[in-house]
Amino acid sequence: MARSIALALALGLSGGIVTSAAAKVFYSREEALRVAFPDADTIEKLTFFLTAEQTRAVEALARSRLESKLVTVHVGKRNEKVLGYAMIDIHVVRTMPEASMIVLSPDGNVESTLVLAFHEPLEYLPSARWLKQFDKKSLNPGLGVGQEIAGITGATLTAYAITESVRRALAIYRVLIAPKSP
Numbered sequence: 001m002a003r004s005i006a007l008a009l010a011l012g013l014s015g016g017i018v019t020s021a022a023a024k025v026f027y028s029r030e031e032a033l034r035v036a037f038p039d040a041d042t043i044e045k046l047t048f049f050l051t052a053e054q055t056r057a058v059e060a061l062a063r064s065r066l067e068s069k070l071v072t073v074h075v076g077k078r079n080e081k082v083l084g085y086a087m088i089d090i091h092v093v094r095t096m097p098e099a100s101m102i103v104l105s106p107d108g109n110v111e112s113t114l115v116l117a118f119h120e121p122l123e124y125l126p127s128a129r130w131l132k133q134f135d136k137k138s139l140n141p142g143l144g145v146g147q148e149i150a151g152i153t154g155a156t157l158t159a160y161a162i163t164e165s166v167r168r169a170l171a172i173y174r175v176l177i178a179p180k181s182p
Contacts, residue, residue, distance in 0.1 A: 023096070023119040029088065032116050036086040036103045037076025044075045054175055061139060061171035064164040067091070071172055082106045085177060088116065089165040094157045096120045102134075102169035108178055110137045113166060124155040126162060134162075139170035 027035065033043050050058065050069040059065055067090070076083040085104045090097055096119035103111040113131045118124075133149055142148045143166070145159045152159045 023117070024122060024125075025117040027101075027114070027116045029116075032088070032101050032114060033074055033076075033086060035114065036074070036101060036112070037083050039078050040076035040083055041079065042077045044077065046073045046075060047071070048073070048176055050176075057175045058168065058171045061174060062164065062167040063144075064168060066168065071176070073172065073177065084111055085173060087169040087172060089168055091161055091165055093118075093120045093124065093161045098158075098161060100162055100165045102166050104169065104173050108138065108170065108173045110134045110166060110170070113162065115162075120158070124152075124158045126152055126155065126158055130159075131162070134166050137166070137170075139167065139174055143167060143170075 037043055048054075048071045050066070050071060055066060055069055072088070074086040074088075076086065084106055085108075086101055087104075088099060088101050090099045092098075098118050098120065099116040101114045101116055103114070105111050113134045115126065115131070130150070130152060137143055137148065140148075143163070145151050145156075145163050149159065149163050
């Protein structure tokens with residue numbers, strides 16, 4: 001079921017038909033990457049197939065499960081200098097999918113968090129102001145709802161889903177990117 005939801009959301013992000021009246025696609029993948037890296041002259045796509053050891057490490061750091069061992073990281077560059085990393089995370093909030101993009105600085109801190117598509121009722125959609133509280137955050141034990149992250153009244157599941165998404169992106173960075181950084 002999770003794969004069919006991901007496929008439906010991927011079609012929505014690529015300009016396909018959106019199936020729910022409440023569903024809202026805010027950015028295509030290409031539009032989102034241009035927002036993430038407005039100064040980039042290239043955006044590279046890195047694809048990783050995680051080993052069992054890498055999967056366990058990411059899940060332990062993120063304190064959440066990965067839907068797939070296949071991970072894509074987009075790297076924004078200008079004149080071959082890395083501007084940052086963007087990861088698109090598709091996950092279920094309550095019963096419907098959401099796609100978020102987490103943009104990390106070259107040193108692995110959150111630069112921005114953006115909702116690309118939201119298929120739950122729009123009253124549960126997090127505000128841009130709420131998303132800003134992730135900016136400059138790094139992966140640490142306090143990065144959680146009710147700790148460093150304030151909840152959203154009436155949209156608790158959304159708050160937890162986005163927070164887990166950010167933690168997954170930070171964990172992926174730590175396991176896959178940071179060991180290779182100069």
